Amino acid sequence: MTAYGLLIDYEYCSGCQSCEVACKEEHKIPVGQWGIRILDDGPWECTDGKFNWNKIPTPTRLCDLCAERTAKGKQPSCVHHCLTGCMQYGTVEELAKELEEKPNQVLFVPKPYQY
Template structure:
C-alpha cells in the first residue's frame, strides 16, 4: 500500500476548528487531546502596511491519518470535515507536487 500524506494549505484556513472536532470525535479523544490542532498567529502588520491573521492546522503525535478510514476507502476525518478545503489527502508524491507549487503557507505531513 502507498504511504499516505496530508497536504495543508495555511493560506485559506479560517480557524473554524472543524478538523479538530472531527478528529477528536473519530479517535474518541478528550477535549484536551488533539490529533490535529489549529493554532492562531495573531494579527500583525507587515512593514508594507498589510495585515495578516493566520490559522495553522498541524497534526499531532496522535494523528494516524485515520488509517482505519483509509483502509475502507474513506478520507481522513479532518479532510472530510474541512469547510475551507485546506486539508487534502494523497500520496507523498501527490502532496509533494502541490507543495512545489506553493512553497509558502503550505506543508505536507506524513505520520
C-alpha cells in the same frame, strides 16, 4: 512502504476548527488533547499595514491519518469536514507535486499513532 501525508493550503485555512473536532469525535479524544490542532499565528500588523494571520492545522502525536477510514476508501475525517477544503490526504509523492503548484502550503507526514 508508501508514505502518506496531509497537505495543508494555509492560505485558505479559516480556523473553523472542524478538523480538530472531527478528529476528537472520530477517535474519542477528551478535552485538553488533540489529534490535530490549529496553530494560530496572528493577527499582527506588518510595516506595510497588512496583517499576518496564518492558521495551520498541525497533526499531533495522536494522528493516525484515520487508518480505519482510509482503509475503506474514505478521506480522513479532518479532510472530509474541512469547511474551506484546504486539506488533502494522499501519498507523499503525489502531494509533493502539489506543493510546486502554489505557494503557502505545507506537507505533514505524521508517524501514525497506534490506537
